[in-house]
Amino acid sequence: MGANDARRTVTGIDRRGGLSVQSRLLIMLLLVSLLSAAVVGAVGYVSGRESLRAEVVDKLTAMRELRTGEITALLGEVQREAALASNNASARDASTALNAGWDALQNRPLSGEQDATLSSYYSGTFLPRLEGVTGDDYADRAFVPTSTAGRNAQYLFTRQDGAADRPATDPGDGSAYSAAYLQADDYFSDLVRTVGYTDVVVTDLSGDVVYTAAGGVDLGSNLDDGPFRESRLAQGYRDVVAANSVDTIVTTDIEEWTPALGFPVMWVVSAIGDDDGITGAMALQVPIQWINDVTTGYEQWQQQGFGATGETYLAGSDRLMRSTSRRLVEDRDGYAAAVIADGTSSDTAERITEAGGSVLLQPVRGTAVDEAIAGRTGTAVSTEYIGGESITAYAPLDIDGLDWVIVARMDASEAFEPVTDFTRTLLLSTLGLALLVSILSLLLSQSFTRPVRRLALAVRSVADGDYSTRVPARGTDEFADLARSFNDMAGDLEVRQELIDHQRTENDRLLRSIMPQSLIEKYREGEETLAERHDDVAVVFAELLGFDEYSRSLDGQAETLALNELMRGFDEAAVRCGVESVRTLRGGYLASSGLTVPRVDNARRAVEFALGMRESVQRFNARTGASLDVRAGVDTGAVTSGVVARASLAYDLWGDAVSLASRLRRSGEEPGVFLTDAVRTRIEGLFDLEDAGTVHVDGRETPVWRVS
Incomplete structure (x- = not known):
């Protein structure tokens, strides 16, 4: 066999210019095995992915419907309690007495010392706390009522602790308003202590806040022209008064409530009165924790089948969350990094982590929220606020006064993890099969040509400058003798070339280190x-x-x-x-x-x-x-x-x-x-x-x- 014949054998080309039998056998076995594995894998991947997606979608849809029913039931119960609490003799008597006492206070201006005490409360206590939380600046008398009765009410009953679950203290001024306030507190503060509302607010028909269980700075203000006139509470009061019916119940969206130092609150407002007419309005301040408890399932995500990343959350038409995020609860630092990477500003992420809640702070986006806000119910694979793709089930919430949507989601990576594992196993199996087929075909076809092929490849390597090439020299036949002679020659060439290369490299390195x-x-x-x-x-x-x-x-x-x-x-x-x-x-x-x-x-x-x-x-x-x-x-x-x-x-x-x-x-x-x-x-x-x-x-x- 000549040198050209050896090269044709090594490269898999026979003398007629086509592939050798060895090459054809290797290619055929590889194609059959790889094609079979690819078909089986593709079918398994597609069917497995669709099956898993359908299973996750069914689970998320069920959880969405369950949470929808629980939230609707919760707010419905609050609305019924508001109607019962406002449409009875105790509420009517309290409202009438408060209104009369309020009118009497209008003719009782504060003394200079009393007005200074009220101003001192704002400048020394409330405003520093509010500015420290919100970062905003306020005028010293920004929340001091303009009316004489309002200033009197704040002087008498606004308290520093804002504890709505403790009875009010008798200021000892002997006024009809104080007597009415204490009598009303016996009834309304009981709703805070027994039911768990965070505050109860009572207004007259002119928009004056004549009572609050928490004794906050909203007491004495006017919801029509006071500092809280743009609040959702003020709008709820106006809707109730405009309806002039004891059957009117208004549920407001969540808002950041300044008297609560900017903490998110929502209101259920009901008219106080009877069939002869209304005397005022009562607003129950609903704890946001109730919404979070229902939405998060009391943070029992794993036990309820949500896995490691699943959750449900609420959002408003402004595309801000109305419930807290699971990731924030479980990993506050990781939450901040994830939402910032997905486009949330670092300032917003910092406010969320400091507040420990995402309500009215975390923006949400993606197909699920957009479709639900548009009034549609369905499922989708979409980008979520936390980054990456999620499988989602979404729907609008049918609750009067609330333009909310609900989204149940789970990270797509978690949902499709079994498919990913299957794909990985399939690829590894395919590679193993290809390797096995290659080895078997080589063993079958190379039994007699191996020594010549090795030597031909080695000669080409040396000709290309690879003097480290060696061929096995096993046995005592002529091929073994030829292999030993070749190895001796290659070793001698390698030593000489290494000496030359080392000297040239060292010279070049030294020169380049000191001059261009x-x-x-x-x-x-x-x-x-x-x-x-x-x-x-x-x-x-x-x-x-x-x-x-x-x-x-x-x-x-x-x-x-x-x-x-x-x-x-x-x-x-x-x-x-x-x-x-x-x-x-x-x-x-x-x-x-x-x-x-x-x-x-x-x-x-x-x-x-x-x-x-x-x-x-x-x-x-x-x-x-x-x-x-x-x-x-x-x-x-x-x-x-x-x-x-x-x-x-x-x-x-x-x-x-x-x-x-x-x-x-x-x-x-x-x-x-x-x-x-x-x-x-x-x-x-x-x-x-x-x-x-x-x-x-x-x-x-x-x-x-x-x-x-």
């Missing part, structure tokens, strides 16, 4: 003068400040590691900015732009590099706690580069630009990036500059500029 390629070529050609002049080059001469003090606490190895880290950062900044590193010292760094590669913007690159050095040092400081900085001088002009000796090669730059950059570097103690006038004129408008004085050069004062 253009001077390397001159050096190899034997030229005596190894120098080049460059007319337009920007030079950066930087000094590392504070390293000596920092290194005193380090041993030699740690000091070297720290210095290497800093210099690597400088080198990376140089590459990023297109700047050439010239010389590195223990505390300094010399670099240029436009030296080996001419650049029209070399001054800008040099300044960006100097700023990049400071940023690199600041990152080092942040990681190590050091207090290092950089003072860099930048000038532009003509320089000369070259090798200053033959026996001991040293590459350097010199010239006026280098000298002036060095002078700027050493002209003071303050860190920063300092520029000459020549650099300033080239970068003006690109950076913010400030006058940094002058430096004395050649008998004259040269202006210096600092990048601010």
